Amino acid sequence: MAFKKRKKIAKGMHLNLSGSGIGFSYRLFPGLSFSINKGGVYCNTSIPGTGFYSRNKVMGTNDNQKAIPSDIASISSKNTPSRSSIIEVAVDVQAKNDGSFTYKLYDLDGNENKSLIVESRVTASRQFKEIVVNTINDCTNELTDIHKLTSRPLTAIDMEKKVEEVKPVDIVPKTYDSEKPTYESVKKKLMTEAKKEIRSLFFWTNSNKREAYVSKMLEPTFKTELSKWESAKNDFDQKQKEIVNNAKLEYENAQKTFEGFINGDENYINDSIDNLLACLKVPFDFSINYEYLPTNKILRIQLDLPEIEDFPKKKASLLATEEMSIKDKGKIELNRDYATSVCGMAFFFSGMMFNISLNIRAIEISAYTQRINKATGFEEDSYIYSVIFNRWHFARINYGAIDPILALKAQPNKSKILKSFEMREIVPFSEEEIIDIVNNCSL
Numbered sequence: 001m002a003f004k005k006r007k008k009i010a011k012g013m014h015l016n017l018s019g020s021g022i023g024f025s026y027r028l029f030p031g032l033s034f035s036i037n038k039g040g041v042y043c044n045t046s047i048p049g050t051g052f053y054s055r056n057k058v059m060g061t062n063d064n065q066k067a068i069p070s071d072i073a074s075i076s077s078k079n080t081p082s083r084s085s086i087i088e089v090a091v092d093v094q095a096k097n098d099g100s101f102t103y104k105l106y107d108l109d110g111n112e113n114k115s116l117i118v119e120s121r122v123t124a125s126r127q128f129k130e131i132v133v134n135t136i137n138d139c140t141n142e143l144t145d146i147h148k149l150t151s152r153p154l155t156a157i158d159m160e161k162k163v164e165e166v167k168p169v170d171i172v173p174k175t176y177d178s179e180k181p182t183y184e185s186v187k188k189k190l191m192t193e194a195k196k197e198i199r200s201l202f203f204w205t206n207s208n209k210r211e212a213y214v215s216k217m218l219e220p221t222f223k224t225e226l227s228k229w230e231s232a233k234n235d236f237d238q239k240q241k242e243i244v245n246n247a248k249l250e251y252e253n254a255q256k257t258f259e260g261f262i263n264g265d266e267n268y269i270n271d272s273i274d275n276l277l278a279c280l281k282v283p284f285d286f287s288i289n290y291e292y293l294p295t296n297k298i299l300r301i302q303l304d305l306p307e308i309e310d311f312p313k314k315k316a317s318l319l320a321t322e323e324m325s326i327k328d329k330g331k332i333e334l335n336r337d338y339a340t341s342v343c344g345m346a347f348f349f350s351g352m353m354f355n356i357s358l359n360i361r362a363i364e365i366s367a368y369t370q371r372i373n374k375a376t377g378f379e380e381d382s383y384i385y386s387v388i389f390n391r392w393h394f395a396r397i398n399y400g401a402i403d404p405i406l407a408l409k410a411q412p413n414k415s416k417i418l419k420s421f422e423m424r425e426i427v428p429f430s431e432e433e434i435i436d437i438v439n440n441c442s443l
Helices: 116-123 126-144 156-165 183-197 203-263 266-279 331-354 404-409 431-439
Strands: 005-009 016-018 021-029 032-037 040-045 054-059 071-077 085-095 101-106 286-293 298-304 314-318 324-328 362-372 379-390 413-415
Touching: 085 116, 085 126, 101 116, 101 126, 126 314, 126 324, 126 331, 156 203, 183 203, 266 286, 266 331, 298 331, 298 431, 331 362, 331 379, 331 404, 362 431, 379 431, 404 413
Parallel strands: 298 362
Antiparallel strands: 005 286, 016 021, 016 085, 021 032, 032 040, 040 054, 071 085, 085 101, 286 298, 314 324, 362 379, 379 413
16 A cells, blocks of 8 residues: 555643533634534534634533533532532543543632632532533543534535625724824823812812823823824724735735636645644544545555553443442443444544545545564554445435444445454455545436
């Protein structure tokens, strides 16, 4: 295989997990990003350089707009006969794949709480324990739900509409509406100041003193006020020019993006993939080799998957006694979570790649992991699935409702996933097989 490009991506970021949701955002490539928080998962799309922006919820049911990515635990205890003592704090919990966790407490103004009494009451509450349990489980959920972030392939009509939405209408620069200072306006302002500041017991002298103050301060104050006004006006006028110029530039960039999307050649596609991978941040280790076959309009991807050894092995629950239970997953459960996640990655990466250009009509992903060869004792690459997506069929998948394992098996694929969800080694599709399958599909 003659794969031309390789991009090694390290772990994207240390996630700030809180409550029943994930609190992070990342930019996939110019024009596409995701933000994830307790309120749900949002897909943010735009045309690079155009100003077009759309935000759509793809997961979750509730919105949460708090500045601190956290859950609020209201702790109530009746310490006195007369009233209840209520403490409200923001709880920021971070969890690791091994089931360990750390936390910080904040007051509602965002200041870290240092009170041990408050901490002991909060950590003993059911609300806090629920937050911890959900946070630990989210370490798995963010990986097993990766397919739900899949981008639906855009059509030429979709892109044309987006470009049309940023087409500048006749933009008339606004006029700076702050009145230019005059000697008379400055004199009036100074007299108001003088009346407040000059109040002698010898009231008959106030008038002359105020006149003298105004006369002395009029010229320097007028020059200062005029200079400030001119500076503010210049800044305002410059910004208005930038608004007009940016609107024109954004539309030109949108047209270029549209042209690349419709007619992207091999260089355009390779450069776009490089740009995508350069800014892609996800909470797992992976690397990608890729090769675009322009004659057949097929993108081939070799995906180096995260290892099952690095996958979250713990699960948490809250018992009827309101005690937290953090224990190891069973082997089958771990295998199922891992298989669900890595199969979901095929959809996740393909969705992004399809949106680079209409000239990518099919994508083949062969995914591998590192395993010990029992015959040699050395670690070797082991392919565990090879799957082919064609653009037309891929666009009709309901990504949020699929089981990634079954959905992958519904495509032309090579995989051996046992009833125990163990993924056995396979031989990936050859280039000849891929071309033959794609050419015989209804695209």
